[in-house]
Amino acid sequence: DAGITQSPRHKVTETGTPVTLRCHQTENHRYMYWYRQDPGHGLRLIHYSYGVKDTDKGEVSDGYSVSRSKTEDFLLTLESATSSQTSVYFCAAQGTGGDTQYFGPGTRLTVL
Amino acid sequence: GENVEQHPSTLSVQEGDSAVIKCTYSDSASNYFPWYKQELGKRPQLIIDIRSNVGEKKDQRIAVTLNKTAKHFSLHITETQPEDSAVYFCAARNTGTASKLTFGTGTRLQVTL
Numbered sequence: 353d354a355g356i357t358q359s360p361r362h363k364v365t366e367t368g369t370p371v372t373l374r375c376h377q378t379e380n381h382r383y384m385y386w387y388r389q390d391p392g393h394g395l396r397l398i399h400y401s402y403g404v405k406d407t408d409k410g411e412v413s414d415g416y417s418v419s420r421s422k423t424e425d426f427l428l429t430l431e432s433a434t435s436s437q438t439s440v441y442f443c444a445a446q447g448t449g450g451d452t453q454y455f456g457p458g459t460r461l462t463v464l
Numbered sequence: 465g466e467n468v469e470q471h472p473s474t475l476s477v478q479e480g481d482s483a484v485i486k487c488t489y490s491d492s493a494s495n496y497f498p499w500y501k502q503e504l505g506k507r508p509q510l511i512i513d514i515r516s517n518v519g520e521k522k523d524q525r526i527a528v529t530l531n532k533t534a535k536h537f538s539l540h541i542t543e544t545q546p547e548d549s550a551v552y553f554c555a556a557r558n559t560g561t562a563s564k565l566t567f568g569t570g571t572r573l574q575v576t577l
Binding site for chain 1: 465470496498500506507508509510513515553555557562563564565566567568569570
């Protein structure tokens with residue numbers, strides 16, 4: 353599992369509330385990613401990080417922000433959750449010397 | 465940016481038969497093509513990958529082929545087993561910052577007895 357955990361694993365929230373998802377890795381990987389997975393769309397990149405405090409937008413970044421203050425933690429925040437953000441969110445990490453992206457177990461988020 | 469198309473979206477084969485999943489990509493500069501398997505309720509896991517300087521790679525019952533000229537790559541599973549039933553995703557890596565992957569939309573493979 354490459355030492356990647358996500359919390360919470362399940363969350364139900366209401367429209368308009370802020371939500372923060374946490375990704376934690378123990379392998380000192382440089383790169384970290386947040387994806388969302390929806391039926392018919394595969395995995396779509398939300399934001400990614402290429403180092404502490406270095407982040408950039410992916411293809412579906414509207415309504416999301418991220419922060420990485422430590423190598424091991426990458427936080428995804430939904431500033432004001434909407435029903436369209438109901439999804440399964442996966443975090444991934446990759447080391448500098450390798451090609452493989454390792455995925456966390458996922459967080460199922462429901463926005464009512 | 466990169467665009468990856470994957471076909472078919474669903475595939476049903478009988479146990480012991482072969483399965484082929486195909487992907488095309490748009491960015492000729494992409495240089496790395498992994499395949500992930502995702503079982504129901506689980507995380508995606510890498511099963512095989514190929515770099516752009518190689519045409520084919522094999523690992524036991526699975527193989528991947530790459531045609532750079534046509535910009536397509538395929539996953540081949542031989543002698544399929546029920547435990548091969550899962551969703552398979554192809555991806556292509558862009559050459560820009562942070563090794564970003566662009567994924568296909570997935571193929572649900574069902575292996576029937």
